[in-house]
Amino acid sequence: MTAPGAAPATPEIWRFEAIGTRWEVGTAQALTADDRAEVAAAVDAFDRAWSRFRDDSVVMGLARRGGETLAPxxxxxLLSRLTEIADATGGAVSPLVGGVLARRGYDEGMSLTDRGPEPAPSWRDVLSWGPDTLRLSRPATIDVGALGKGRLVDIVHGLLAERVTGPLVVDASGDLRVTGAELRIALEHPFDTTRAIGVITAASGAVCASATNRRRWGDGLHHVLDARTGEPVRTIAASWAFAPDAMTADAIATALFFDGGPEIAHRWGVEWVRMFTDGRVEWSPGNPAELFRRADTVAS
Structure with missing residues (x-):
């Protein structure tokens, strides 16, 4: 509520680039320079810890030499949730998939040069962590991409929720968290970005999406690889997950590309939709999205 005689809050959309993607932050009032600086600092701290695309990050230091370092x-x-997803998918998702992605061309320099498939090492044999330490028994590349962007959306959302009042939307190109603003969000068709397979109306919580039509290169390569083989996923084209927080939704959106994804989504209480490469659409029993149904859609 605006106090008598006070100027009304001015809604704002702040757009910026971070962690290789475009962000939009919508607030009911203009953000201050301090607000933006706090967000920038939080993003940089996360990037310095977990990015595979900057030479000075913690994970790239471990990738070069292995050993032990102060845990970010x-x-x-991140790693507890990620390894739970790894177990649920039979190792198709792995916290050590970074080296696999790099070999296929999705590397630090974005060379897009394919050096062939290679399975990820067993994370149980290589990776360990404690309250203060992160350790690799040999050099390997940690990748938290299965849920990291969602976690950063939650960090930015939480930081701004303490600094501004009213509706708040944080959208990192497909990973979105909203509070107090009813949004109608299209589920983009992975084969035709001018169309949607459905819509969801969200006033709170997170919606995260993943699709193989994004970040594609070479001969059918894309960013969703099976860590057991080093090969790109061929059966699922896109997924959407709906959860109270973006990290959880992001993790399930990744898991849904593999067997075991629907089961862990059920255990975590996450609703979802996924589309197969043959055009079929599958969804969870409590899916809140309105789908534009066809004969080849099925409920899970």
């Missing part, structure tokens, strides 16, 4: 903030949160 969120280490247990």
């Amino acid at each position: 903030e969120d280490t247990d949160l």
